[in-house]
Amino acid sequence: MTTPHFPGPPLALTMGEPAGIGGEITLKIWANKKQNQVPPFFIIDDPSRLRMLARRLKIDIPIKEIRSPEAADKTFDEALPVLALPMEVKTKPGKPTTDTAKAVIYSIESAVKLVQDGRAGGVVTNPIAKAVLSEAGFKFPGHTEFLAHLSGIEKDPIMMLASPELRVALATIHVSLKNAIEQLNKEKIIHVGKVCFESLRTDFAIAKPKIAVAGLNPHAGEKGSMGKEEIEVIIPAIKALQDAGINALGPYPSDTMFTATARKEYDVALCMYHDQGLIPLKTLGIDKGVNITLGLPFVRTSPDHGTAFDIAGSGDASEDSLVAALKLAAEMYIARNEMPDMK
């Protein structure tokens, strides 16, 4: 068996933007599945377009349409299992079109439905092109927000990114930097801190997680001389987290908190805005990064890269991040279900 230790139902992998690299990295993962040691998964896609893509890239693997996710486990050893979309997907690598937007969205919706029904162990998403979906009328800024909507959760989900070197969680996500500053408040930081704390215990089996909270301003505001948000918002939030028994520390100047020495001192960096967390994570190595959505009622991960239209169709895209996303989803499923009392 490919992954003898994964006891859950197979993972649901979405198609993602079909003009991007999602298809080809999925094919490559199955082609090298022994080496990659990924848990069983199925992709929700158009089998014909995957077969065409495999021919184009000369990735000679069997691709099998399955009727139900339950068939994926058995199928996975002999072929890439594809749960077929109810529509054709026609596109050229690197040339996205709004014609495929419905299929992209349908693939995500199906994956969520299956995991909610306990028929998939987790949702792993291939990258989407937000600009293309937005043009087609999709009103969510990204996967995270759409998944929250589909789950019907009341509080915002949290975007965490994890690589072998670093975990970061974001207090604000896909908004302009100006809006991120406006949106920042004590309650938001407390919410992110609490969700992170629970997830590190439940999904990552870290008994006493340490949370390093970043400042917003240069030098974390240098005692208020370069911005007041640390004093007015961030420090009160850290105190509230500490009062709730959570090991939150900071605020730390964000330029020095990601050095090799500093990173040893915490389990997750709680960052105030998108690039504050993503710059260090991707600078340290883009290939092994995984995007995780916390606060959803199910496990969701994705690779930490985009559609990469510039290299789509060339076969050059690295599958490492998607491999890491699949493995981490399985590990999180195991941690959650082996330790139900840890919450």
Place this chain on the structure above:
Amino acid sequence: MTTPHFPGPPLALTMGEPAGIGGEITLKIWANKKQNQVPPFFIIDDPSRLRMLARRLKIDIPIKEIRSPEAADKTFDEALPVLALPMEVKTKPGKPTTDTAKAVIYSIESAVKLVQDGRAGGVVTNPIAKAVLSEAGFKFPGHTEFLAHLSGIEKDPIMMLASPELRVALATIHVSLKNAIEQLNKEKIIHVGKVCFESLRTDFAIAKPKIAVAGLNPHAGEKGSMGKEEIEVIIPAIKALQDAGINALGPYPSDTMFTATARKEYDVALCMYHDQGLIPLKTLGIDKGVNITLGLPFVRTSPDHGTAFDIAGSGDASEDSLVAALKLAAEMYIARNEMPDMK
């Protein structure tokens, strides 16, 4: 000789915050000067306090008071040359006091005067504690702004940071993130781009510098869906730079532009705010980073770290960044003076 190839006058090193690590890393550099291969320099400090510090740290080196910078070259081989401040400096490591603020400022002012008079090859500054100076009435947010004031230049100087892996230049510096966004405009980015371009040619001897301009917002605004500054400010600035014959490219999403692969494509990253540039630089390795002020009429560098009060007096501080700052100042002096026609 220590640095047979440095043809300029000795470098002027400032005292910096005396309760910080500036003194001890200076002593360590001279103690290991053969290994460090630094150019001749003198420090503008209180010789007595340096002798006390040397005893405390058991760094057994000769410290010699000099009367003029011209004596530094000859003195440097046998002792650490100190140009004495006209006041005593009494302080304890890690315990800063506003009593020393005048001496800290005097040391910087003297260094600038000497380099303006051609008696020093460049100004290298030890870290200061902005909060301490501010409490003592100092009205500049940092070295860069103070040096600009002392030089009487009309346009803002540019803060560039350089390490073996990366060079970054900042469009905004020591202001809150909110103010940084407000201050950002087309003219500022064009100014930074032009100054960088000239400096890379003049001070770094790069014939055709490539400038990668960062976006401000996540995903560089993703076509305006997450912020308009790219469309309204940054792209017009890049076009204006290109029209001026400068190889400026972007705007690039700041989370992916600092990967090892991406960094090969440019000579400097032009960043919109302090942490956008300093996070990747310091995450990649804090010890070898150098801070450079461009747009001044003289060479100025400094180590890329702060006063480190937490370890001051322990002797644990690494002198690597100050070594790199001294060496780079000498290299810049040589490049400027060997190639006066490159402008």
